[in-house]
Amino acid sequence: MTKITFVKHDGEKFEVDAENGTSVMNAAVDNLVPGIDADCGGECACATCHVYVDETWFPKTGGTNDAEEAIMSLNPDRQETSRLCCQVPVTDEMEGLVVRLPEFQF
Amino acid sequence: MAIVIIGAGQAAGQAAASLRQEGSDEEIIILGDEPHIPYSRPLLSKEYLAGHESARLYLRAEKFYTDKNVTMRTNTRAEKIDTAAKTVTIEGGEVIEYSNLLIATGSRARILNIKGSDLGGIFYLRTLDDVDAIKDAMAPGKKVVIVGGGYIGLEVASVAQTNGMDVTVLEAADRILQRVTTPEMSAFYDNLHTSRGVKVLTNTGVSGFEGEGTVTHVCCGDASIEADMVIVGIGIIANTELASEAGIECDNGITVDERCRTSAEHVYAAGDCANHPNPILGRRLRLESVPNAADQARVVAANIMGKDKTYAAVPWFWSDQYDLKLQMVGFSADGDTQVVRGDKSENKFSVLYLKDGALVAVDAVNCPADFMGGKALYGKKLNQDGLSNPDIPLKDLVLSE
Numbered sequence: 453m454t455k456i457t458f459v460k461h462d463g464e465k466f467e468v469d470a471e472n473g474t475s476v477m478n479a480a481v482d483n484l485v486p487g488i489d490a491d492c493g494g495e496c497a498c499a500t501c502h503v504y505v506d507e508t509w510f511p512k513t514g515g516t517n518d519a520e521e522a523i524m525s526l527n528p529d530r531q532e533t534s535r536l537c538c539q540v541p542v543t544d545e546m547e548g549l550v551v552r553l554p555e556f557q558f
Numbered sequence: 559m560a561i562v563i564i565g566a567g568q569a570a571g572q573a574a575a576s577l578r579q580e581g582s583d584e585e586i587i588i589l590g591d592e593p594h595i596p597y598s599r600p601l602l603s604k605e606y607l608a609g610h611e612s613a614r615l616y617l618r619a620e621k622f623y624t625d626k627n628v629t630m631r632t633n634t635r636a637e638k639i640d641t642a643a644k645t646v647t648i649e650g651g652e653v654i655e656y657s658n659l660l661i662a663t664g665s666r667a668r669i670l671n672i673k674g675s676d677l678g679g680i681f682y683l684r685t686l687d688d689v690d691a692i693k694d695a696m697a698p699g700k701k702v703v704i705v706g707g708g709y710i711g712l713e714v715a716s717v718a719q720t721n722g723m724d725v726t727v728l729e730a731a732d733r734i735l736q737r738v739t740t741p742e743m744s745a746f747y748d749n750l751h752t753s754r755g756v757k758v759l760t761n762t763g764v765s766g767f768e769g770e771g772t773v774t775h776v777c778c779g780d781a782s783i784e785a786d787m788v789i790v791g792i793g794i795i796a797n798t799e800l801a802s803e804a805g806i807e808c809d810n811g812i813t814v815d816e817r818c819r820t821s822a823e824h825v826y827a828a829g830d831c832a833n834h835p836n837p838i839l840g841r842r843l844r845l846e847s848v849p850n851a852a853d854q855a856r857v858v859a860a861n862i863m864g865k866d867k868t869y870a871a872v873p874w875f876w877s878d879q880y881d882l883k884l885q886m887v888g889f890s891a892d893g894d895t896q897v898v899r900g901d902k903s904e905n906k907f908s909v910l911y912l913k914d915g916a917l918v919a920v921d922a923v924n925c926p927a928d929f930m931g932g933k934a935l936y937g938k939k940l941n942q943d944g945l946s947n948p949d950i951p952l953k954d955l956v957l958s959e
Contacts, residue, residue, distance in 0.1 A: 455587070471619070474614055474619075475614070478614055478619075481575070481618055482618050482619050482621075482622050484575060484578055484579050484626070486579055491848060491849040491852050491853075492600070492848070492849075492876065493598035493600060493617065493848070494585060494598075494603060494614065494880070495600070495601070495604070495605070497876045497883065498761070498849070498876075499930060500570075501927075519883075519926070522890070522925075522926040522927055523927070523951065524925035524930075525926075526927050526930040526931050526934065526951065526952070526953065527929045527930065540655075549887060558930060558933065558934065
């Protein structure tokens with residue numbers, strides 16, 4: 453289990469235990485973190501699991517892949533550390549990861 | 559008393575989660591006739607069939623349901639709804655009382671009932687168990703005949719072809735994807751499959767199957783096509799029988815209002831089985847789509863909790879074939895004009911559909927930015943000069959009202 457903290461746009465925090473081998477999106481959905489819709493189920497097809505990774509953590513998530521880059525390119529809420537969290541695997545190295553949620557999913 | 563959900567698909571899982579998010583502490587009972595907790599059905603004909611198990615199939619871990627006091631009764635078929643007594647009777651006779659009921663019974667594969675259709679080796683693709691059986695039967699070099707050139711058939715064709723099978727797709731209409739897209743998109747996908755080695759036969763209806771116990775030939779009038787296995791994907795039928803037998807109004811699905819309420823009090827319906835009004839499109843429709851099921855489930859949960867929420871979303875869909883991701887917004891048939899952006903020969907383009915100058919649909923092939931643009935700009939009037947230039951972002955072409 454790996455501890456991940458989701459911070460809503462209004463500052464409310466959700467600290468969850470995520471199972472290694474799943475995705476950060478799975479951890480959010482399993483723990484009723486509001487604001488992660490994840491409609492496509494993790495196929496990188498819908499961009500409804502957008503998060504901002506804490507700056508110090510961003511490199512450890514491996515950075516965005518091409519599919520994410522393309523689908524987020526039009527998102528007005530896009531920031532430098534944006535990720536689609538269905539594309540971020542949960543590993544031991546992620547212990548303590550902090551991600552913030554945008555106010556709206558696209 | 560409990561909130562009872564009939565069906566254990568996307569809508570059911572989302573409704574349970576949303577009810578807890580909305581603050582409900584009432585018991586929730588999910589009655590599903592499959593042996594599984596809610597899973598992602600779109601993955602079945604895509605990653606899961608292909609054997610890529612990167613994405614998790616189950617929408618939520620089993621522990622989620624126990625932790626959240628959601629009673630998950632799998633292998634449990636609901637047999638009768640009594641809206642006056644507010645009860646559901648399940649197989650075996652047990653009667654469960656509900657405070658509110660969500661009918662999320664989804665849909666089932668349309669079955670062929672022709673000569674030889676009960677032979678072995680003929681598969682349908684709707685459930686996880688269906689796909690496990692198909693995966694077991696698939697092997698490189700084997701001949702697979704796919705009946706139906708819709709999204710399911712073509713997704714299966716791409717996986718089978720990639721796995722080195724000999725693939726034939728039979729389509730009764732004069733083009734594949736005839737029900738869901740334009741002749742141009744049909745031609746593009748026909749060409750895509752043909753170029754990869756799939757035999758696509760249009761205007762080819764199936765008249766029967768032959769074989770001793772197991773199918774060996776598919777008959778199409780006078781022609782006969784060899785087959786080691788057959789996969790039939792000819793559409794789905796909404797599961798409305800429970801509702802209609804209970805006297806709940808149905809018309810191409812269970813009739814619901816913008817709050818997903820059926821004609822019976824305290825009874826809601828969501829997902830593939832629900833015929834709902836869409837205020838953005840200005841008409842009623844029944845959608846076979848995951849985002850629709852999830853969004854309606856959220857609306858149901860909010861309304862059960864007294865939050866008065868209505869459903870209004872632009873429909874969107876996706877289909878993965880080979881290395882092409884098709885993402886669609888709206889319905890191309892709503893347009894009066896179409897504009898192609900990008901290069902079809904590079905398998906990277908989008909088709910925008912406009913009605914009276916306003917964007918009403920997008921088909922985006924490996925162009926997720928145009929898909930997202932379509933979701934964001936639906937209904938907006940666009941400057942048609944420059945629309946065909948993929949280097950100009952869609953948002954820069956919006957005309958002020």
